[in-house]
Amino acid sequence: MTLSTAPTRTTAERSLPPADSRQQVRQFVQTLQDEICQGLEKLDGVACFQEDLWEREEGGGGRTRVIRGGDVFEQGGVNFSEVWGTELPPAILMQRPEAAGHGFYATGTSMVLHPHNPYVPTVHLNYRYFEAGPVWWFGGGADLTPYYPFAEDAVHFHQTLKQACDISHPHYYPTFKRWCDEYFYLKHRQEARGIGGIFFDYQDDRGTLYRGPNPESEAAAYSNALGDLAPRSWDDIFTFVQNCGRSFLPSYLPIAERRRSMDYCDRERNFQLYRRGRYVEFNLVYDRGTIFGLQTQGRTESILMSLPPLVRWQYTYQPEPDTPEAELYETFLKPQNWAEGQPNC
Numbered sequence: 001m002t003l004s005t006a007p008t009r010t011t012a013e014r015s016l017p018p019a020d021s022r023q024q025v026r027q028f029v030q031t032l033q034d035e036i037c038q039g040l041e042k043l044d045g046v047a048c049f050q051e052d053l054w055e056r057e058e059g060g061g062g063r064t065r066v067i068r069g070g071d072v073f074e075q076g077g078v079n080f081s082e083v084w085g086t087e088l089p090p091a092i093l094m095q096r097p098e099a100a101g102h103g104f105y106a107t108g109t110s111m112v113l114h115p116h117n118p119y120v121p122t123v124h125l126n127y128r129y130f131e132a133g134p135v136w137w138f139g140g141g142a143d144l145t146p147y148y149p150f151a152e153d154a155v156h157f158h159q160t161l162k163q164a165c166d167i168s169h170p171h172y173y174p175t176f177k178r179w180c181d182e183y184f185y186l187k188h189r190q191e192a193r194g195i196g197g198i199f200f201d202y203q204d205d206r207g208t209l210y211r212g213p214n215p216e217s218e219a220a221a222y223s224n225a226l227g228d229l230a231p232r233s234w235d236d237i238f239t240f241v242q243n244c245g246r247s248f249l250p251s252y253l254p255i256a257e258r259r260r261s262m263d264y265c266d267r268e269r270n271f272q273l274y275r276r277g278r279y280v281e282f283n284l285v286y287d288r289g290t291i292f293g294l295q296t297q298g299r300t301e302s303i304l305m306s307l308p309p310l311v312r313w314q315y316t317y318q319p320e321p322d323t324p325e326a327e328l329y330e331t332f333l334k335p336q337n338w339a340e341g342q343p344n345c
Contacts, residue, residue: 015205017136017234022105024238025129026082029109032127032245033080036111037065039249040078043256044070049078054299059084064302067113068309072120072260076113077305081298082106088132089295091288095202095211102133108140109245110289112306118272119259121146121153121194122279123252124306126289127245138237139201141176142248143184144255145194145279147272148324149332151341153255154195158338161198164247168240171226173339175209176200178219181335182212186282192333193282198244201288203237218335271325273312280311 018024037049047070055061060083068075084105087093093100108128115122127140144157158177165173180199185192202211210223283290283306293303319325 015231015233016134017131021129021131021136021234022107026107028238028242028245029107029127029129030080033063033065033078033109035246036109036125036248037067037078039253040067040073040076040113043253044072046071047073052302054302056083056296056298058297062299062302064299064305066305070116072115072117072256074114074116075309076111077302078109078111079302079305080107080109081293081302083296083298085296088130089292091291091295092130095213096132096135096137099132099135102135104130104132106130106292110306111248114276114308115256115260117260117262118147118264118268119150119262120256121259122276122308125245125248127241128289129241135204136234137202137204138241139203140241140244141180141197141199142244142251143180143194143197143199144252145275146332147275147328148268149328150259153258154332154336154338155341156255157195157197157251159341160247160251161244162339164243165198165240167243168236169229171209171222171229172200172240173198175219175223175226177339178217178222178335179210179212182214182217182219184282186278186286188285189278189281191278191329192335193278195332195338196335205232205234205237270312273310274314274317276308276311277313280307283307 041048047067049065049067052064054064062079062081064077064079066077067073084103086103088099088104106128108126110126112124113122122145125142129138130136142161146153162173165176176198177196180196181192183199184194184196207228208223209226209229210219212219214220290303319329
């Protein structure tokens with residue numbers, strides 16, 4: 001893929017995006033959507049993505065691609081969207097008040113995959129870009145939600161993401177891994193959604209790495225110890241996002257291939273459906289992409305494609321001691337130093 005090399009503009013106060021910033025990011029996220037869909041179809045071997053093009057009355061649109069009833073994937077979606085409007089929604093303006101009063105532009109790709117086999121983990125990805133007047137930033141990340149724990153899978157996923165981060169900065173992964181553990185956490189359950197990955201938001205040319213809401217968190221403490229980073233250009237951060245996006249297939253395909261043919265029974269399937277309930281709870285209560293899409297009148301079917309096709313809830317469920325289900329709760333749903341291959345640290 002060839003991208004424009006238009007130089008980044010600067011002002012006395014801060015770096016501004018290149019004149020073709022929107023075209024560059026749009027081209028990347030569309031290409032990333034294509035590459036991921038092609039890789040997933042090859043993995044599945046049976047199902048293909050169905051594409052729906054949609055337009056947003058207030059400005060913009062997108063293309064939603066859904067796969068279902070395959071050999072690996074029960075249901076999943078890989079979306080591209082590009083929207084614009086007169087003002088960002090309140091959920092974002094609370095974090096970036098300097099964007100108030102400006103029209104906005106946002107584009108990105110997002111993905112959630114729900115496999116048939118309980119031994120194949122659910123996975124999520126999202127990379128996005130915003131402009132609002134002189135304000136711009138990138139956000140995104142990827143995280144893994146296994147139902148049955150395999151340390152080698154967790155290590156592989158995290159090491160692959162860390163390698164992508166380390167190309168740009170040695171402190172990206174340690175900060176964004178901690179931020180991911182903080183973000184994908186169900187406060188009302190007091191438990192993590194999965195084993196995490198990386199998560200970041202509001203990344204622009206200056207300031208600290210952590211821009212989240214919790215100043216007492218481990219991510220905040222790690223970021224504060226680093227202080228303000230040296231100024232980073234728009235191109236620096238865009239390159240980082242591209243490296244992360246392209247790390248998805250290498251991070252996930254080997255895991256899915258390794259687990260897709262494992263035998264399972266009703267016990268494993270029922271536990272998978274129960275844990276999917278946590279995914280629903282998080283996406284409807286906390287997920288910022290869902291909130292942004294609904295607050296900006298996006299296409300509801302595309303926004304909620306992240307939800308699993310089947311799910312169950314069970315009153316006061318407790319895993320039996322010394323079972324794989326108990327191990328998930330006791331070890332894998334607690335923050336671990338997976339990139340170093342060291343659980344329980």
